Amino acid sequence: MQSDKQLYEIFEVNPQWLFELTGRTSPGPCKFVSITLKAIERRSDGMLLPDLASKPITIAELQMYADSDVYQRTVIEMAMVQAEHPGRQVDGFIIFASRSLDSRTEPWTKVVASYYLDELLEQLSQHAPEHPLVAVFQPLMQTDRTILERDVARYYNQITEGVADERQRTRLHDVFVDWLLQRFSDRGMKGIEQMLIGQLPDLRDTQAGKELIALGEQKGREQGLEQGLEQGREQGELIGQICILQEFLGLEPTDARALAELSEEALAVRLADLRVQLQRR
Known part of the structure; x- marks a missing residue:
């Protein structure tokens, strides 16, 4: 599977996820950027550049396939980055898809930290x-x-x-x-x-769904409907399904409170229309 582009996209949008995943100390706000190292005309797709100049720059390699040169390449990139940022501390680490891909190239394992994505995700799934x-x-x-x-x-x-x-x-x-x-x-x-x-x-299992259902229940109370809570709950579930489908279809979302003003029948019609749009895609 292709993964390099997607991995960059994940951590570019939120670099802090790399620190949450690895357990490394975060330098605070930073950017995950792609740079060209002019001295060796090589592109590095994973440099963590902190906003504070006093914090270390980090080269992060995300290695999803076997590559016996990955340690040497990371060390070279670290040296080139430090040459371009005199006086800055430069760290480096590699996240391998699994332990079996780690070539453990000496002596560079003393300079570059290594992690294993499958093990990191297992640990993350245990505590978060x-x-x-x-x-x-x-x-x-x-x-x-x-x-x-x-x-x-x-x-x-x-x-x-x-x-x-x-x-x-x-x-x-x-x-x-x-x-x-x-x-x-x-x-x-x-x-x-x-x-x-x-x-x-089921919407009842999600926080957003619970909030939408609660909104429907509140409208039921306000309108003094007989069996207002139950009808409001059903209305809230319809609103939730509408919001989910609008997001999935890439449509501009309708404010949930505006939807709550509609009758259950009107909501059902809107939901049916969205399902038709999905079928036509």
Whole structure:
């Protein structure tokens, strides 16, 4: 599977995820940038550049395939970066897809730290199971397609729930779907969409869903409806499904409170229209 571009996109949008994943001390706000090392005319796709000049620059290599030269290349990049930033401390580390890819090239293992993505994600899933990185990497790391297909909607929703920033959330969704398309190349985009929409988890299990349901319940109380709570709960679930489909279809979202002013019948019509749009894609 192609992964280099997607890995860069994940950490470019939020460099702090690299520190959360590896457990390394964060230098504070920083950028994950691609640079060209002029002295050797080589491009480095993973430099962590802190906002504070007193903090170390870090070269981060993300290695998903066997490469016996990765340690030497990382050390050379570290030396070139330090030459271009005199007086700055420069660190380096490599994240291998798994331990089996680590060539352990001496003496550079004393200079460059190494990590293993499968082990890091397992550790992250133990102490922070709802972390969005646990979800977004599943198409890359889960070897059983049946298990992946069964849980794919839950992972998509975990990204939605776990990332408040819209740009970061959109980036992770895009990477997640891109990797799904590679894993399920026989399904095509429509098949992936059906896989996600058809298996979306119950709204009662998500924080956003609970808030939408609570909004519907409140409207039921305000309107003094008989069985207001139950009707409001159903209205909240319709609102939730509408919001999810609008986001998935790339449509401008309708404010949930505006939707709450509509009748249950009107909401059902809107939801049916969105499902038709999905079928036509």
